[in-house]
Every structure is written in C-alpha cells, then in structure tokens.
Amino acid sequence: xxxxxxxxxxxxxxxxxxxxxxxxxxxxxxxxxxxxxxxxxxxxxxxxxxxxxxxxxxxxxxxxxxxxxxxxxxxxxxxxxxxxxxxxxxxxxxxxxxxxxxxxxxxxxxxxxxxxxxxxxxxxxxxxxxxxxxxxxxxxxxxxxxxxxxxxxxxxxxxxxxxxxxxxxxxxxxxxxxxxxxx
Amino acid sequence: xxxxxxxxxxxxxxxxxxxxxxxxxxxxxxxxxxxxxxxxxxxxxxxxxxxxxxxxxxxxxxxxxxxxxxxxxxxxxxxxxxxxxxxxxxxxxxxxxxxxxxxxxxxxxxxxxxxxxxxxxxxxxxxxxxxxxxxxxxxxxxxxxxxxx
Numbered sequence: 001x002x003x004x005x006x007x008x009x010x011x012x013x014x015x016x017x018x019x020x021x022x023x024x025x026x027x028x029x030x031x032x033x034x035x036x037x038x039x040x041x042x043x044x045x046x047x048x049x050x051x052x053x054x055x056x057x058x059x060x061x062x063x064x065x066x067x068x069x070x071x072x073x074x075x076x077x078x079x080x081x082x083x084x085x086x087x088x089x090x091x092x093x094x095x096x097x098x099x100x101x102x103x104x105x106x107x108x109x110x111x112x113x114x115x116x117x118x119x120x121x122x123x124x125x126x127x128x129x130x131x132x133x134x135x136x137x138x139x140x141x142x143x144x145x146x147x148x149x150x151x152x153x154x155x156x157x158x159x160x161x162x163x164x165x166x167x168x169x170x171x172x173x174x175x176x177x178x179x180x181x182x183x
Numbered sequence: 184x185x186x187x188x189x190x191x192x193x194x195x196x197x198x199x200x201x202x203x204x205x206x207x208x209x210x211x212x213x214x215x216x217x218x219x220x221x222x223x224x225x226x227x228x229x230x231x232x233x234x235x236x237x238x239x240x241x242x243x244x245x246x247x248x249x250x251x252x253x254x255x256x257x258x259x260x261x262x263x264x265x266x267x268x269x270x271x272x273x274x275x276x277x278x279x280x281x282x283x284x285x286x287x288x289x290x291x292x293x294x295x296x297x298x299x300x301x302x303x304x305x306x307x308x309x310x311x312x313x314x315x316x317x318x319x320x321x322x323x324x325x326x327x328x329x330x331x332x
Contacts, residue, residue, distance in 0.1 A: 038329075038331060039326075041329060042326040042327065042328070042329055043326060045326070045328045045329055046325055046326045046328065094329055095329065095330065108309060108310050108311045109310070109311065109312065109325065110305065110310055110312065111234075111237060111238055111241050111325060113310075114241050114242065115241045115244065118241070118244045118245045118248070119244075119248075121245070122245065122248045122249075132248075133248065136248060136254075143258070
C-alpha cells in the first residue's frame, strides 16, 4: 500500500550509491544523497513498519506451510527490503527505536496489526489462499510503484523500474506456485 | 474598540478551551470509541485524511481478499463517492462484528509542538498511536511518529 514511498526512499539511497560508485576514481568520491521532506521522512518510518508486515506474513505463512518453498525465497528478499528501509531511516535520521523487528507478527500500531492479522488469517484458509495472499501483496506493490513513478525524476523512475522488476519476479514465483498447486 | 477587544479575548478563551478538549489522549479515546461503535463518520473526524484512508483500506481488505469484484472497487477507493460509501459500509459491517477493545494506561509523549505519541494498553497489549495538531485539534496521524520541531 505505502510500500511505494519506501521504495522511493530506497531509490534515493540507490542513487546515492550509484553516484558513489560512479565516482570511484581517485579523489572523485562524491555524495549525492537527496534530502527528504519531513513528509517523506514520516513515510519512511511508516513504511519501515509496513515492510515488517509483508516480511512477517511470509515468515508466518512459510512456517504454516513448510513444504511450500516460495515463502522461504521471498521472505529473505523482503528482509532485504526491510533492511534497506531501515538503512534509509538511519541515513535520514529517522528514529526507529519504537519498532521491534525481532517480534514476528507483533505490531504496536493497531492498523498494522490488523493488516498483518487479515493477511495471515486469509492465508491460513488453505495453502492456495496463502499463495493468493502473496500474489495480492506483490500485485499491490507493483500497482503502488506505478503510481509512485508519477512526478518523480527520470533517474528515480529508472530505479523504480528495477524494483518493480523484483516485485514481478515475486509475483511470477507466487503464480508459478499457484499453477503448480492447481495441477 | 472595547467591544473588539472583548470579542478577541472571547475568541482566544474559546480557542484555548477547544484545545484543552482535544488532547492527544482524548483523540485516541475517541478513535477507539468510534471503532467500537462502528461509527465511520466519527472516525473520519478524528483522523487526518491519509490515515483515515489507510484505515478503510486495511479494514476492507478481508472482504477484498474473498471478493474480486470488491477488490477492484477497493483499489479505486478515494476516487468515486459511491465506491467510498460501499467500502465504508463494508468496514462498518466488519467493525460491528469485531470484539470491542478496551484501552487503559494512556500516556502522552510529546514529539514536538504539533505531535504526540500516545502509548497505552489495548486489551492488555502494549500499543501506540501518533497524533498531530490539525487546526487546533489533535487527530490520529499514523505517520506522525517522528519527533519534529
């Protein structure tokens, strides 16, 4: 839902990294971290927590359906997304000390607890439902990224495209698993 | 001239009283009262628009995951008044069937002049909500979790 903004943040970090990599010649190190507005920083914190929802949902459903390997692969990717969001929070001085990453499935903000509970409850209905929850999460991410591209400069859009490709890859994995399940 | 001064004074007295009535912890209590009584309008009043939208989207999600036609409508939430009303009705129905939640031990922590975090227990579990000042009224604002100003 709001992942798009986290990804926007990640894009900025990636741009900074790319710029550093581009300036890898001697005495050419430059830092191009873009500054974020207060609203964007607020969103980073919220998104960091929302990243946890997706990761925890995949962890929980992966434990519930241990023979379904798709969760294992994707949850490690979601952890990377969360790490990126955390890195961004740190880069831009956003305090995340109120978020306990270690407690899987526990959220202090009620609406995030509701989101997690809804996704997991639906996923528990059946193995197929669980896979469809994954498909839903990824489709929502892609949709959000499409919208996030609006009003963004071309370099950010390029990074969005890469991130969207990642979500498409996850979507393919879930759809592949759904197809395999239906055979 | 004297009348103008009196009117101005009265305005500020009323304003101060209004601020007193809309404390951050009161906003959280109102939020729970609205959720427990499935009062969507009251919920809308006590939240900033972006947080209200998130609330509707999240609470309507369970129906969307079971009903593809509704899922399509939920994606368009905020763009069409009829769809908005249908989504809000779905949320209202879900809230009516949800167990009411009790909150205790509310504690307000300032995050700047215009922001506060409210920590509390919801049915014994530690929770927190953020509030921001919107035209002299404290409103629930999920994204106001950072300390500013």
